[in-house]
Amino acid sequence: MNIKITGAGSYIPNNVEKNEDFFSHDFLNSDGSAINASNEIIVEKFKAITGINERRYAEEHLNVSDIAFFSAEKAIEDSQINKEELDYIIVAHNYGDIKKGTIQSDTVPSIASRVKHLLKIENPKCVGYDILFGCPGWNEALIQANAFIKSGLAKKCLVIGSETLSRVIDKHDRDSMIYSDGAGAVILESTNDEGGIITHDTATFTLDEAHFIYFGETYKQHTGDKRKYIKMYGRKIYEFAISHVPKAMKSCLDKSGIAITDLKKILIHQANEKMDEAIVKRFYKLYNMEMPEGIMPMTIGKLGNSSVATVPTLYDLILKGKLENQQINKGDIIMFASVGAGMNINAIVYKV
Numbered sequence: 533m534n535i536k537i538t539g540a541g542s543y544i545p546n547n548v549e550k551n552e553d554f555f556s557h558d559f560l561n562s563d564g565s566a567i568n569a570s571n572e573i574i575v576e577k578f579k580a581i582t583g584i585n586e587r588r589y590a591e592e593h594l595n596v597s598d599i600a601f602f603s604a605e606k607a608i609e610d611s612q613i614n615k616e617e618l619d620y621i622i623v624a625h626n627y628g629d630i631k632k633g634t635i636q637s638d639t640v641p642s643i644a645s646r647v648k649h650l651l652k653i654e655n656p657k658c659v660g661y662d663i664l665f666g667c668p669g670w671n672e673a674l675i676q677a678n679a680f681i682k683s684g685l686a687k688k689c690l691v692i693g694s695e696t697l698s699r700v701i702d703k704h705d706r707d708s709m710i711y712s713d714g715a716g717a718v719i720l721e722s723t724n725d726e727g728g729i730i731t732h733d734t735a736t737f738t739l740d741e742a743h744f745i746y747f748g749e750t751y752k753q754h755t756g757d758k759r760k761y762i763k764m765y766g767r768k769i770y771e772f773a774i775s776h777v778p779k780a781m782k783s784c785l786d787k788s789g790i791a792i793t794d795l796k797k798i799l800i801h802q803a804n805e806k807m808d809e810a811i812v813k814r815f816y817k818l819y820n821m822e823m824p825e826g827i828m829p830m831t832i833g834k835l836g837n838s839s840v841a842t843v844p845t846l847y848d849l850i851l852k853g854k855l856e857n858q859q860i861n862k863g864d865i866i867m868f869a870s871v872g873a874g875m876n877i878n879a880i881v882y883k884v
Contacts, residue, residue, distance in 0.1 A: 551575045603715040635758070688721040734877070735876070829855055
């Protein structure tokens with residue numbers, strides 16, 4: 533028995549937010565002081581570092597559970613399974629449903645229960661729950677689903693990553709330009725087909741790193757705005773990621789017994805183009821190798837950082853032939869890798 537992804541689906545919102553749309557924002561430093569640069573220069577530097585030209589925001593009437601449902605429908609259709617045979621629905625997210633214009637995060641009932649409701653699944657033995665694990669949440673949900681199936685507690689699982697970060701960004705914070713919305717889903721099931729999840733590795737660092745990403749107040753002081761927004765210490769995250777993620781990737785690959793030369797693709801969380809490149813280059817340096825051309829497919833330029841949705845969305849787009857000059861073939865060895873709030877890191881070695 534092997535445990536494989538048998539179907540995939542994603543939902544990419546239609547609303548495009550371009551870099552030029554930020555020219556009119558009132559960007560401030562964290563202490564509320566003015567930034568000594570024009571917005572055009574701020575955006576230009578942002579583009580040079582992150583590689584982001586545009587990002588997607590969910591339509592105003594849609595929430596995390598809605599777009600999670602859209603991606604789930606596609607994954608179920610792609611896998612050709614009977615949805616009533618699902619044993620688990622696991623949804624990775626960070627903030628739940630936040631309706632446009634409101635200040636509350638809504639997670640009761642769970643996003644997974646809402647997705648099951650929208651899918652109209654009658655089977656009560658199909659268990660739905662959420663996982664909060666920062667940006668590596670979808671990877672970790674896949675690891676949990678794998679454990680359920682491996683132990684005999686499940687045969688088929690629906691694993692979703694869905695987020696609407698556009699609802700929790702401070703328009704006065706330059707980092708707000710990184711974030712985007714989206715959803716990706718897969719069906720994981722036991723099969724006689726060759727391949728599947730080979731090894732995985734996860735770590736959580738909290739002594740100094742727990743609050744590198746946090747919920748904080750707007751940079752526009754004295755406004756009476758009591759809402760909290762996603763905030764981060766970008767430099768600390770960068771240094772943490774390029775130091776620890778390559779080692780976690782190496783640990784995962786070494787456990788698999790597979791040679792690095794057999795690795796066809798690395799599907800890494802689309803957080804920041806420069807950071808991702810530095811991580812993968814350092815990963816290959818640990819094997820005294822140069823990073824191969826085309827090993828790291830990127831979507832961040834047009835889709836931004838959609839947190840838990842970036843890896844499953846990337847996987848789905850490549851499988852469906854929607855990412856130029858990128859393909860994954862049956863029998864290929866690939867790696868999923870991510871880093872994010874917690875601070876959490878994980879990696880999975882997978883044979884397609």
